[in-house]
Amino acid sequence: MNATQKKLKLLIAGHDLKFIESVIPYLEQYYEIRIDKWTGHNVHNEAYSISCLKWAEIIFCEWLLGNAVWYSQHKKNGQKLIVRMHRVELTTNWIKKINYEKVDAFIAVSVYFFEKLIEYTNIPRSKARLISNFLEVDKYRQSDNPNRVFNLAIIGILPSRKGYLKALEVLHALVEKDKRYQLNVYGKIPEELNWIRNDPSEMQYYSNCKQYIKKHNLLKHVRIKGWVDVKADLCNIGFVLSVSHSEEISESFHIAPADGFAAGGIGLLMNWNGVEYIYPEDYIFNSEQEIVEYILGCKNWEVFIKNRTKGKKLIDERYSIQSFIENLKQLFN
Missing domain, CATH: 3.40.50.11930 (Rossmann fold)
Incomplete structure (x- = not known):
């Protein structure tokens, strides 16, 4: 200007x-x-x-x-x-x-x-x-700690269509293979949102999730992180899960997996409607078991680094804040 x-x-x-x-x-x-x-x-x-x-x-x-x-x-x-x-x-x-x-x-x-x-x-x-949505890629903290391959995350578990129970099922299958796996839960919990707390079907879903955790001895493997700065916290997370239900009005974009890639991790996505237009097919799966097998295949640090490359490149090239601003300027002017 x-x-x-x-x-x-x-x-x-x-x-x-x-x-x-x-x-x-x-x-x-x-x-x-x-x-x-x-x-x-x-x-x-x-x-x-x-x-x-x-x-x-x-x-x-x-x-x-x-x-x-x-x-x-x-x-x-x-x-x-x-x-x-x-x-x-x-x-x-x-x-x-x-x-x-x-x-x-x-x-x-x-x-x-x-x-x-x-x-x-x-x-x-x-x-x-x-x-498309955007990320401030350069604001994400990075880490080369190889133990991050045992850390999973789900960013936002509300409402039930976000598929928290699916994430717990993935965790359970992984823990059966290796006790080092952890699931980090980011965002608000059901009791913090009035419309969730006042919906019996929603609260029953989260009650079922708590029972699943208890039944499968996952208490030590689930960390409720709450509302934190994911740009800083995700540097120690290997995999960010997007396990939303596939509905006609599904996820519009779901930026959480992109957060994972930007922080040097890998976003893993269930095959919900429209996901193939946003993320590479390498990271899209048709079942929880496929996700489990992919994560187990990344226990080797060199494999993990290789597998995250395409996702990080996509975020840098397609979803940068600079591209978003230029598109808005063209529209505004």
């Missing part, structure tokens, strides 16, 4: 900005930025949103929820409105309430959800964009 060139006014609006907030300092090099932080899918300070609306030249709605609906209904002539969709939006009624004519472009984060976005909304393809 020319030093004398005026920065465009970019408004970022949404209730949960965890997938976009790390980009903001980079975007501030090119745009004057204001944040409209909502407190829920459809809960916000309307007076503040109105003031933001009057100020903005470009509106970026993170999530296609109540925020996108409100801005599509209030957008002014001459403003540009961009909406980024993840996954949950396709399971809500918000996609039926948005004024599609007022939205300049919709972003999907993967090929499968690009097609689902068009299918569920009937928007013209000319309004749909595919811009």
Whole structure:
């Protein structure tokens, strides 16, 4: 950008900005930025949103929820409105309430959800964009500790569709072969989310998981890590599991395996819908047993290093934060 060139006014609006907030300092090099932080899918300070609306030249709605609906209904002539969709939006009624004519472009984060976005909304393809998620690759701590091949991780076990029980089954099969295997559980536990805690079927699922741990003597092999900085913590993890159930509305991207690759580990994925467009087939499996066999085959450190190479290369080349920013700039300008 020319030093004398005026920065465009970019408004970022949404209730949960965890997938976009790390980009903001980079975007501030090119745009004057204001944040409209909502407190829920459809809960916000309307007076503040109105003031933001009057100020903005470009509106970026993170999530296609109540925020996108409100801005599509209030957008002014001459403003540009961009909406980024993840996954949950396709399971809500918000996609039926948005004024599609007022939205300049919709972003999907993967090929499968690009097609689902068009299918569920009937928007013209000319309004749909595919811009993948990103990672700040250089922020991940690295380690060459060969013992990491015995450490597994699952990042996010809520809700039940994330497949926590499958991860425990993988762990059990590994422990039967070698007592050194551990499963590290990152993120919130069921009791920490009201909507999970108040859902009997969800709580029964996690009760079953606890019983499985107890029945198979896995207490010493499961570490509940909670909410930590995975960029620092994953350096000692060999394998990050993505064992989500395969549904029509499955994972939109699932960044956890990419976190694993970025930290020098290996992401391993069950064959959920759309995964083949995001990750190499080397790391996609049709059963827990296939995952177990792959992990056992990586006990040799040299084999582990060789096997992680393609995944790390993919992250560096396709999912860098620089690529994401350039794609956004083209869309905004």
